[in-house]
Amino acid sequence: MNRQQKKQDEKVSRxxxxxxxxxxxxxxKEFADKGLNGARVDGIASRAGxxxxxxxxxxxxxEKLFVAVLEAAYVKLRKKEKELHLEDMNPxxxxxxxxxxxFDYIAHNRQxxxxxxxxxxxxAQHIKRSKTIKGLHSxxxxxxxxxxxxxxxxxxxxxxxxxIEFYISLASLCYFFFSNNHTLSAIxxxxxxxxxxxxxRRKHIFEFITAYLKI
Amino acid sequence: MNRQQKKQDEKVSRxxxxxxxxxxxxxxKEFADKGLNGARVDGIASRAGxxxxxxxxxxxxxEKLFVAVLEAAYVKLRKKEKELHLEDMNPxxxxxxxxxxxFDYIAHNRQxxxxxxxxxxxxAQHIKRSKTIKGLHSxxxxxxxxxxxxxxxxxxxxxxxxxIEFYISLASLCYFFFSNNHTLSAIxxxxxxxxxxxxxRRKHIFEFITAYLKI
Amino acid sequence: MNRQQKKQDEKVSRxxxxxxxxxxxxxxKEFADKGLNGARVDGIASRAGxxxxxxxxxxxxxEKLFVAVLEAAYVKLRKKEKELHLEDMNPxxxxxxxxxxxFDYIAHNRQxxxxxxxxxxxxAQHIKRSKTIKGLHSxxxxxxxxxxxxxxxxxxxxxxxxxIEFYISLASLCYFFFSNNHTLSAIxxxxxxxxxxxxxRRKHIFEFITAYLKI
Amino acid sequence: MNRQQKKQDEKVSRxxxxxxxxxxxxxxKEFADKGLNGARVDGIASRAGxxxxxxxxxxxxxEKLFVAVLEAAYVKLRKKEKELHLEDMNPxxxxxxxxxxxFDYIAHNRQxxxxxxxxxxxxAQHIKRSKTIKGLHSxxxxxxxxxxxxxxxxxxxxxxxxxIEFYISLASLCYFFFSNNHTLSAIxxxxxxxxxxxxxRRKHIFEFITAYLKI
DNA sequence: AATGAATGAGTTTTCATTCAT
DNA sequence: TATGAATGAAAACTCATTCAT
Numbered sequence: 001m002n003r004q005q006k007k008q009d010e011k012v013s014r015x016x017x018x019x020x021x022x023x024x025x026x027x028x029k030e031f032a033d034k035g036l037n038g039a040r041v042d043g044i045a046s047r048a049g050x051x052x053x054x055x056x057x058x059x060x061x062x063e064k065l066f067v068a069v070l071e072a073a074y075v076k077l078r079k080k081e082k083e084l085h086l087e088d089m090n091p092x093x094x095x096x097x098x099x100x101x102x103f104d105y106i107a108h109n110r111q112x113x114x115x116x117x118x119x120x121x122x123x124a125q126h127i128k129r130s131k132t133i134k135g136l137h138s139x140x141x142x143x144x145x146x147x148x149x150x151x152x153x154x155x156x157x158x159x160x161x162x163x164i165e166f167y168i169s170l171a172s173l174c175y176f177f178f179s180n181n182h183t184l185s186a187i188x189x190x191x192x193x194x195x196x197x198x199x200x201r202r203k204h205i206f207e208f209i210t211a212y213l214k215i
Numbered sequence: 216m217n218r219q220q221k222k223q224d225e226k227v228s229r230x231x232x233x234x235x236x237x238x239x240x241x242x243x244k245e246f247a248d249k250g251l252n253g254a255r256v257d258g259i260a261s262r263a264g265x266x267x268x269x270x271x272x273x274x275x276x277x278e279k280l281f282v283a284v285l286e287a288a289y290v291k292l293r294k295k296e297k298e299l300h301l302e303d304m305n306p307x308x309x310x311x312x313x314x315x316x317x318f319d320y321i322a323h324n325r326q327x328x329x330x331x332x333x334x335x336x337x338x339a340q341h342i343k344r345s346k347t348i349k350g351l352h353s354x355x356x357x358x359x360x361x362x363x364x365x366x367x368x369x370x371x372x373x374x375x376x377x378x379i380e381f382y383i384s385l386a387s388l389c390y391f392f393f394s395n396n397h398t399l400s401a402i403x404x405x406x407x408x409x410x411x412x413x414x415x416r417r418k419h420i421f422e423f424i425t426a427y428l429k430i
Numbered sequence: 431m432n433r434q435q436k437k438q439d440e441k442v443s444r445x446x447x448x449x450x451x452x453x454x455x456x457x458x459k460e461f462a463d464k465g466l467n468g469a470r471v472d473g474i475a476s477r478a479g480x481x482x483x484x485x486x487x488x489x490x491x492x493e494k495l496f497v498a499v500l501e502a503a504y505v506k507l508r509k510k511e512k513e514l515h516l517e518d519m520n521p522x523x524x525x526x527x528x529x530x531x532x533f534d535y536i537a538h539n540r541q542x543x544x545x546x547x548x549x550x551x552x553x554a555q556h557i558k559r560s561k562t563i564k565g566l567h568s569x570x571x572x573x574x575x576x577x578x579x580x581x582x583x584x585x586x587x588x589x590x591x592x593x594i595e596f597y598i599s600l601a602s603l604c605y606f607f608f609s610n611n612h613t614l615s616a617i618x619x620x621x622x623x624x625x626x627x628x629x630x631r632r633k634h635i636f637e638f639i640t641a642y643l644k645i
Numbered sequence: 646m647n648r649q650q651k652k653q654d655e656k657v658s659r660x661x662x663x664x665x666x667x668x669x670x671x672x673x674k675e676f677a678d679k680g681l682n683g684a685r686v687d688g689i690a691s692r693a694g695x696x697x698x699x700x701x702x703x704x705x706x707x708e709k710l711f712v713a714v715l716e717a718a719y720v721k722l723r724k725k726e727k728e729l730h731l732e733d734m735n736p737x738x739x740x741x742x743x744x745x746x747x748f749d750y751i752a753h754n755r756q757x758x759x760x761x762x763x764x765x766x767x768x769a770q771h772i773k774r775s776k777t778i779k780g781l782h783s784x785x786x787x788x789x790x791x792x793x794x795x796x797x798x799x800x801x802x803x804x805x806x807x808x809i810e811f812y813i814s815l816a817s818l819c820y821f822f823f824s825n826n827h828t829l830s831a832i833x834x835x836x837x838x839x840x841x842x843x844x845x846r847r848k849h850i851f852e853f854i855t856a857y858l859k860i
Numbered sequence: 861a862a863t864g865a866a867t868g869a870g871t872t873t874t875c876a877t878t879c880a881t
Numbered sequence: 882t883a884t885g886a887a888t889g890a891a892a893a894c895t896c897a898t899t900c901a902t
Contacts, residue, residue, distance in 0.1 A: 015865075035336045037252030041893060051867050056894065116398055117332050121250045124397035138402070158426075164403065165419040169388055175395070176387035182339035183331055187353070188379065204380040211373075212426040231882080256876060266884050268878085277876065445886075465766045467682035471872060481888050486873070546828055547762050551680045554827035568832070588856075595849040598829065602821035603814055610820070612769035613761055617783070618809065634810040641803075641857040661861075686897060696863050698899085707897065 020058050022048040027055075028069050032111035035118040036066050063126070070119060071132045073112050078136045080105060086143045091151030098144065099209055103174045103202050113179045141167060157213045169212075173205045235273050237263040242270075243284050247326035250333040251281050278341070285334060286347045288327050293351045295320060301358045306366030313359065314424055318389045318417050328394045356382060372428045384427075388420045450488050452478040457485075458499050462541035465548040466496050493556070500549060501562045503542050508566045510535060516573045521581030528574065529639050533604045533632050543609045571597060587643045599642075603635045665703050667693040672700075673714050677756035680763040681711050708771070715764060716777045718757050723781045725750060731788045736796030743789065744854055748819045748847050758824045786812060802858045814857075818850045 026047035030039040041062055045052035059065040084101055086094040106113055119127060127133050144163050151157030177184070177192070185192045241262035245254040256277055260267035274280040299316055301309040321328055334342060342348050359378045366372030392399075392407070400407045456477035460469040471492055475482035489495040514531055516524040536543055549557055557563050574593050581587030607614070607622070615622045671692035675684040686707055690697040704710040729746055731739040751758055764772060772778050789808050796802030822829070822837070830837045 019865080035250065035252060035333075037250060038336070040891095042891095052893095053868085053895085054866065057865080062893070114336065116395065117336055118250075120395050120397050121253070121329065121333055121336075124401040127398055127401040133402075134404070141403075162415070162419065164405075165415065168392060168399065168416070169419065169423055171395075172387040172391035173384055176391050177383060179394070180331065180335050180386075180390070182335050183342055184383065186339040186342045186348075188356075189349070190379075200377070200380065201383070204377065204384065208384055208423070208427050211429075212423050214426075234882085255874095266882095267876095268885085269883065271877070272882075449886080465680065465682060465763075467680060468766070470870095481886095482872095483874085483889085484887060487886080492872070544766065546825065547766055548680075550825055550827050551683070551759065551763055551766075554831045557828055557831040563832075564834070571833075592845070592849065594833065594835075595845065598822060598846070599818055599849065599853055601825075602817040605825070606817035606821050607813055609824070610761065610765055610816075612765050613772055614813065616769040616772045616778075618786075619779070620809075630807070630810065631813070634807065634814065638814055638853070638857050641859075642853050644856075664861080685895095696861095697897095698864085699862065701898070702861075 019048075019050055019054060022050060023055055023058060023065070024069060024072055027065050028073070028111055028115070031066055031069055031118065032114035035114075036063070036122060039066075067126045067130055070115060070126055071130055073109075073115055074133045074136050077105065077109075077112065078138060081138060081140050084143075086147055089147075091147055091154060091156050094143075094147040095151070095209065095213065096206070098140075098147075099170060099174075099206060100202075102170055103205060106174050106178055107198060107202075110178060113175060116175075117179050151213070155215070158215055161213070170205075170209065173208060177201050234263075234265055234269060237265060238270055238273060238280070239284060239287055242280050243288070243326055243330070246281055246284055246333065247329035250329075251278070251337060254281075282341045282345055285330060285341055286345055288324075288330055289348045289351050292320065292324075292327070293353060296353060296355050299358075301362055304362075306362055306369060306371050309358075309362040310366070310424065310428065311421070313355075313362075314385060314389075314421060315417075317385055318420060321389050321393050322413060322417075325393060328390060331390075332394050366428070370430070373430055376428070381427075385420075385424060388423060392416050449478075449480055449484060452480060453485055453488060453495070454499060454502055457495050458503070458541055458545070461496055461499055461548065462544035465544075466493070466552060469496075497556045497560055500545060500556055501560055503539075503545055504563045504566050507535065507539075507542065508568060511568060511570050514573075516577055519577075521577055521584060521586050524573075524577040525581070525639065525643060526636070528570075528577075529600060529604075529636060530632075532600055533635060536604050536608055537628060537632075540608060543605060546605075547609050581643070585645070588645055591643070596642075600635075600639060603638060607631050664693075664695055664699060667695060668700055668703060668710070669714060669717055672710050673718070673756055673760070676711055676714055676763065677759035680759075681708070681767060684711075712771045712775055715760060715771055716775055718754075718760055719778045719781050722750065722754075722757065723783060726783060726785050729785075729788075731792055736792055736799060736801050739788075739792040740796070740854065740858065741851070743785075743792075744815060744819075744851060745847075747815055748850060751819050751823055752843060752847075755823060758820060761820075762824050796858065800860070803860055806858070811857075815850075815854060818853060822846050 023044065027039070027044045030044045030047060033039075034043075039062070041055060042052060044065070045055055048055075055062075055065060059068055080101070084097060086097060089097060141163055144167055148157060148161050148163055148166065152159045152161070181192055191197070238259065242254070242259045245259045245262060249255075249258075254277070256267055256270060259280070260270055263270075270277075270280060274283055295316075299312060301312060304312060356378055359382055363372060363376050363378055363381065367374045367376070396407050406412075453474065457469070457474045460474045460477060463469075464473075469492070471485060472482060474495070475485055478485075485492075485495060489498055510531070514527060516527060519527060571593055574597055578587060578591050578593055578596065582589045582591070611622050621627075668689065672684070672689045675689045675692060678684075679688075684707070686697055686700060689710070690700055693700075700707075700710060704713055725746070729742060731742060734742060786808055789812055793802060793806050793808055793811065797804045797806070826837055836842075
């Protein structure tokens with residue numbers, strides 16, 4: 001393969017990748033904003049600035065695009081999780097890191113929250129069908145399990161904490177505030193969108209988690 | 216108005232109520248199951264066993280019916296809340312009652328969870344527009360506030376607990392498990408639907424809350 | 431049911447029937463003219479002078495409409511067949527009647543020929559799926575079989591004529607001329623559309639069949 | 646032009662021919678299987694194992710390719726006809742040969758039958774437009790005419806047989822069985838695909854034709 | 861001669877809503 | 882109060898064709 005060809009291939013493949021990426025990003029926005037049913041194929045294409053048919057060319061149909069969006073979202077999350085390295089920290093550090101990461105990730109990836117909300121309305125049928133997502137085993141639970149045991153053995157943490165229950169609680173505390181922000185704001189007749197509110201929430205969650213783990 | 220006519224009127228009005236009710240129940244199911252966008256007017260009418268046009272006759276359009284469904288759901292919740300009478304209990308009793316009620320209500324009213332999920336996708340626009348829902352002030356927060364203060368004063372609870380933060384945490388812990396049950400099951404490759412799982416979750420939430428409040 | 435109601439019912443049902451009928455006739459024309467794939471749903475609706483969606487309301491989709499068209503065509507044919515009463519005729523009369531009927535029916539129902547042509551392109555998948563058509567057992571073959579036996583026994587006809595082969599030959603001779611009229615005209619560079627040509631063909635077929643049956 | 650270049654050119658031209666041929670064969674299959682409207686340009690290209698754009702490069706567009714397919718089919722048929730040499734045979738031999746050839750050609754070239762069927766749905770517009778096909782005058786009719794006259798003069802055949810009517814009858818008997826095989830099978834609820842059925846049909850046609858011609 | 865990317869115009873289908881009775 | 886028939890607007894999706902290399 002000479003330089004000329006190589007250049008060509010790179011360009012073509014880069015174009016393909018960038019077009020698919022543009023579509024994926026546009027779709028993520030549209031799906032997060034309006035849900036699978038509310039999203040418009042036209043809307044996604046025009047957001048991406050490409051012809052609508054390319055969407056079908058690359059992804060097959062609207063639903064498959066939705067799956068691709070979910071998959072990309074999970075790939076991104078798992079990648080970030082891997083960079084945590086909880087195993088190298090002392091128990092309290094590890095918990096603090098995990099809680100901070102969970103909250104901040106959700107806080108900065110509201111689209112992910114919206115997508116998950118919608119996916120739950122659809123009974124997680126797309127995630128269940130996705131081999132990609134099933135293949136992305138999260139090691140977070142194992143790491144957490146190890147940290148909880150370590151902390152207990154060192155006399156720092158409460159004993160016999162079920163890691164799944166604990167993880168669900170952590171996720172709940174971080175996720176719900178964002179996923180239900182609109183209804184909470186409406187019901188409490190109060191704006192919960194602000195940075196101060198968010199910071200207060202973050203702090204509260206730390207206290208909550210800490211109180212539970214502390215002996 | 217003679218007896219004959221009165222009887223007829225009564226019958227008619229009872230029929231009206233029952234038809235509206237049938238539609239409302241059917242709509243609740245359909246909306247909870249498929250979301251506002253996924254729900255079908257035809258589906259609702261056929262679930263209710265009535266002609267589609269009646270839906271328009273009674274509720275105006277699909278979106279207004281959705282609002283009516285949300286309103287009915289909130290009316291029901293507020294009514295149940297009123298029956299709690301936290302004010303007559305000692306602080307720990309009150310908290311225990313509140314936690315149990317919150318968990319159990321959500322556990323037994325999954326449709327409400329689904330509706331809220333969907334309403335959040337729509338940025339709570341229907342709730343915000345509904346005067347009915349706005350008018351249904353929940354006294355729970357006030358009661359909780361009073362209970363937390365009482366408990367603190369009596370030296371039972373942690374001091375200066377923000378009732379809103381606390382309430383959101385409580386709601387989070389109860390709500391998320393049910394709202395995200397499908398995706399959680401898929402990701403953990405585990406069935407979280409069972410009664411045992413539910414009971415474990417309930418117990419865990421009690422521990423969590425208690426640990427936080429306890430001095 | 432009072433007179434008023436009866437009138438209403440009649441009218442409603444007559445409207446439904448007439449609308450369905452209009453659609454069916456329009457679809458028959460369009461499908462015969464352009465084939466299943468070439469036909470346009472819009473074209474059918476506008477030919478019928480009704481809203482396009484009614485087509486979906488009454489028939490489900492384009493393909494089901496095509497099946498309905500085929501079914502109607504077969505129902506019509508079978509009905510005509512029943513009126514022949516070959517059983518009451520002497521053998522030669524019966525054959526003459528059958529041949530004349532077959533030729534004339536095809537000659538006057540060119541749409542049926544076109545539909546069958548197209549259905550064969552689709553490997554008869556719609557006919558195979560149609561319970562209605564399967565249920566319309568043609569008694570023609572039984573009658574023909576009986577006639578052939580009778581004729582043979584009376585010493586009028588050739589013996590041991592296979593009724594199916596004979597029937598296929600008869601159908602061939604009548605059908606092909608019409609089904610392939612366009613290509614025949616093109617290849618022979620001759621107009622085969624005229625009434626004279628048709629009459630000549632009819633006569634020829636009689637001679638052909640007669641020569642075969644005659645001892 | 647040096648040897649090297651010549652070799653290249655030869656190779657290129659052979660490739661061209663083979664690519665065109667591959668496309669033509671693939672198109673023949675696809676068109677025969679699904680008709681002009683049902684055939685997919687993508688399907689043809691992928692059957693041929695080449696890029697879709699090449700189809701346009703070589704044939705202009707889908708419809709022109711269809712014409713090319715028809716033309717190739719007629720070229721093939723005419724070539725085979727030429728090899729018959731009916732003129733060298735005695736009348737009965739010639740008829741026997743013609744009938745056998747007609748039946749066998751159709752039996753072995755089902756795609757041709759399917760293409761003709763579809764072309765008739767399109768009112769033979771492509772054949773009518775094709776100068777190539779018009780230029781391929783079939784001498785069969787002239788030969789047949791001569792044979793019929795010869796047979797009649799020799800006292801072997803019925804007199805004054807119209808060669809076109811006779812030819813159409815022959816074609817009918819052979820063609821219809823194959824062109825309508827699917828619907829016939831469906832209606833008779835019987836499999837007419839088998840070799841035995843085919844052989845029976847062939848024999849029957851011989852009897853039929855013979856009976857007609859015989860004095 | 862060959863290819864992958866991109867597109868426009870069309871086609872089927874869906875669905876909330878209204879009409880007429 | 883209740884219903885079946887009818888509709889308009891929009892949605893997803895298809896497909897032949899062309900572009901750029």
